[in-house]
Amino acid sequence: MQLLDRTIMEQHIDKLILQMKDLKSSIDESCPIGIISMDNWEWPQGVGLFSLYLYYKETGSPQLLAYLVEWFDKRIAEGLPPKNVNTMCPMLTLSYLYEETQDDKYLQICKEWASYVLEEMPRTVEFGIQHAVSGQLNEGQLWDDTLYMTVLFVARMGVILENERYIQESIRQFLVHLKYLTDPVSGLFFHGWTFEGRHHFAKALWARGNCWYTAGLVDYLEIVELPQGVQDFLISSLERQVSALQDLQADDGLWHTLLDDSTSYKETSATSAFAYGILKAVRKGYLDPKYKSVGLKALQAAIGQIDENGVVQGVSYGTGMGLTLQAYKDIPVCPMPYGQSMALLGLIEGLKHV
Structure with a gap:
């Protein structure tokens, strides 16, 4: 295997960030809220x-911090969208930005949105967070995306507010989601489960859905101190997944x-997040070094998908719950x-391994 080169990796990072801020695409948007432009x-x-926040913490770049502050201030001035699982995702970074700036308006927004998760967000049987998103309630449904999009933020707010209720809620969500989404045969995760009909839809072992656990768990374990038994359980689930x-x-x-379907196309975003999660888990001692x-x-594969302009190729568009496996291929x-x-996450972690 070709050795990673720090200088080349840093050059890729600069290009990735530049393109991320002003990404263009010819595809017609299908989501109610645009998911291509960084202005949404x-x-x-x-x-x-x-x-971007993680790279700011790595480099101390004042330009990156300024960009984050400007991005949030603009969106706040425009008015925030309705609260749901997916629109909750930017709140994780805002919670860190509050700690960096001590701007009280950031904290107040974080408190409001975190309170919504605990008090008002729709729930399934066993009190799992229903994967309600922009334009779709998805009644009775658990999706593997939810842990990354919402639950990491809930854990963060438990730490910031020193509120054990938030931390315990984050634990419950991990356990409920793993209970219903884990494939006991492979150790991988199904994209979703519905209590209305009690099935896993197409039984899709979808790559990007799986990578939300691989990448999200290593960050979750940094966010919050868990009971040893819970941590051991979550890490053992990660080890089974990575083995598969x-x-x-x-x-x-x-x-x-x-x-598990070699006739489906190869996908770069999931590969990048798998790289991030696996490498970080090895570095933190969660996984055996053999997985490095x-x-x-x-x-290396993800880097090979970055074109000369810094645009990552081979990335699938936003993916709803597929009722057939063919839907994912399409x-x-x-x-x-x-x-x-x-890809940026993978490269940031990769820098720690060269």
Whole structure:
């Protein structure tokens, strides 16, 4: 395997960030709230903002901090969208930005949105967070996206407010989601579960849905101190997942958008987030060092998908719950903010391994 080069990686990072801020696409948007432009407030922008914050913490760049402050101030002035699982995603970065700036208006917004999660957000049976999103209530449904988009923020607010109720709620959501979304055969995660009909829809082992756990868990474990038994359970679930991923990784280091279907196209955003989560888990001691080669191979593959302008290719558009496996194969491929940001996450972690 070709060794990673720090200088080249940093050059990629600069280009990724530049393109993320002003991404263009020819695709017709299908989501009620735009998910391509960084000028909107939705989950793709939330993932992008968090990756920029992590790089700011790595570099101390005042330009990155200024961009984050400007982005949030503009969106707040415009008026925030209705609260749901996906629009909650930018709040994670805002909670960190509050700590950086001590701007009370950020804290008040975070408190309001966190309170909504606990007091008003729709719930399924067993009190799981219903995956209600912009334009769709998805009654009775649990999706693996929810842990990353909403639950990490809930845990953060438990820490900031020193409120154990938020922390315990975050634990409950991880346990409920793993209970219903884990495939006991492979250790991978189904995209969703519905209590209305009690099934896993198409039984899709969707790559990006899986990567929300791989990337999200390592950050969750940094956010909050968990009871040892809970932490051990979550890490063992990660190890089972990564063991299965190792077996399904293509020779070029990428993973298919349906992890267990080699006829589905290979997908870069999930590969990047798998690289981030696996490498960070190894570095933190959560996973056996033998998995480092899996993460490095994935990172090399993701780097190979960055074009000369810094645009990440091979990224699937926003993906709703598929009723057939073919639906996942038919999702269009185009540059997306989360393609940029997930590659950025992988590169940021990769810098710690060179």
